[in-house]
Amino acid sequence: MLLIRYNEPLEAEEIAFLQRKETRERRQFYKVIRVLMILCFVCPFIVAWFRAADGAENPFSYQAYFIGVVFLLCFAGTGVYIAYRRSLYQLHADLRNLTKTVECTHITRKQFMPHNNTFYFYLDSPNKLSIEVSEADFRSMEAGDELNIEYTTYSRQYLGYF
Numbered sequence: 001m002l003l004i005r006y007n008e009p010l011e012a013e014e015i016a017f018l019q020r021k022e023t024r025e026r027r028q029f030y031k032v033i034r035v036l037m038i039l040c041f042v043c044p045f046i047v048a049w050f051r052a053a054d055g056a057e058n059p060f061s062y063q064a065y066f067i068g069v070v071f072l073l074c075f076a077g078t079g080v081y082i083a084y085r086r087s088l089y090q091l092h093a094d095l096r097n098l099t100k101t102v103e104c105t106h107i108t109r110k111q112f113m114p115h116n117n118t119f120y121f122y123l124d125s126p127n128k129l130s131i132e133v134s135e136a137d138f139r140s141m142e143a144g145d146e147l148n149i150e151y152t153t154y155s156r157q158y159l160g161y162f
Contacts, residue, residue, distance in 0.1 A: 003103070003104075003126070004103070004104040005101055005102065005103045005104070006101070006102055007099045007100065007101055007102070007153060008099065008100055008102055008150075009098055009099060009100075010094075010098045010099065010100050010152075014100065014152075014159055015095070015098065017157075017159075018091060018094055018095055018152065018157070019095065021091060021157065022088070022091045022092070022095060025087060025088055025091065026088060029080075029083070029084065029087075029088055032080070032083075033080060036076040036079075036080065037076075039072070039076075040069055040072040040073050040076055041069055043068065043072060044064070044065045044066075044068030044069055044072070045060075045065065047064075047068060048060040048064070048065065087155070090154040090155035090156075091152075091154075091155050091157075093153075093154040093155070094152040094153060094154045094155050094157070097153065097154070099152075099153045100150050100151065100152055100153060100159055101150070101151055101152070101153045102148055102149070102150050103125055103127065103148065103149050103150075103151070104146060104147075104148055105123045105124055105125040105128075105146070105147055105148070105149055106123065106124050106144060106145065106146055106147065107121045107122070107123060107141060107142070107143050107144060107145050107147055108122045108123060108124050108143060109121075109122040109143055110122075110138060110141075110142070110143060111130075112138070118132055119132065119133050119134070119135055119137075119138035120132055120133065121133050121138070121141070121147065123147065123149070125149060127149075127151060127156055128149055128151065128158060131149065131158070131161055133161070147161055147162075148161060148162050149161045150162075
């Protein structure tokens with residue numbers, strides 16, 4: 001099956017959605033960084049307390065403390081960088097380029113979930129396995145029908161279908 005995709009400019013409400021999401025994720029990202037920074041400086045100090053409890057002759061040395069801090073900062077910094085590149089950086093790329101991808105896909109299966117009264121289409125898209133749809137669309141479309149889904153180009157945030 002041939003994969004058909006093309007890019008379009010984002011609409012105003014989609015840009016606003018991305019800006020809100022970026023603001024929320026940036027706040028969360030900075031909270032995590034603050035906690036990691038505190039842990040990077042506190043954990044070596046806690047290790048010194050354990051060494052003192054074990055009866056070490058010189059439990060707190062500046063050299064051991066700063067080696068521990070530098071190691072933890074490098075480790076946490078690498079993790080933070082990877083997390084940034086996988087999430088927030090891609091949202092920034094979407095906000096810079098202001099494009100969305102429209103992908104033509106096919107419905108492989110229809111599913112009604114009676115416990116929460118929702119309707120789903122399962123798709124053959126490599127980017128989106130299933131989408132929640134309205135009852136009217138669920139009743140009017142069948143398995144095998146063509147459907148277009150929209151998502152942001154870089155962060156792959158689902159925007160809708162038509």
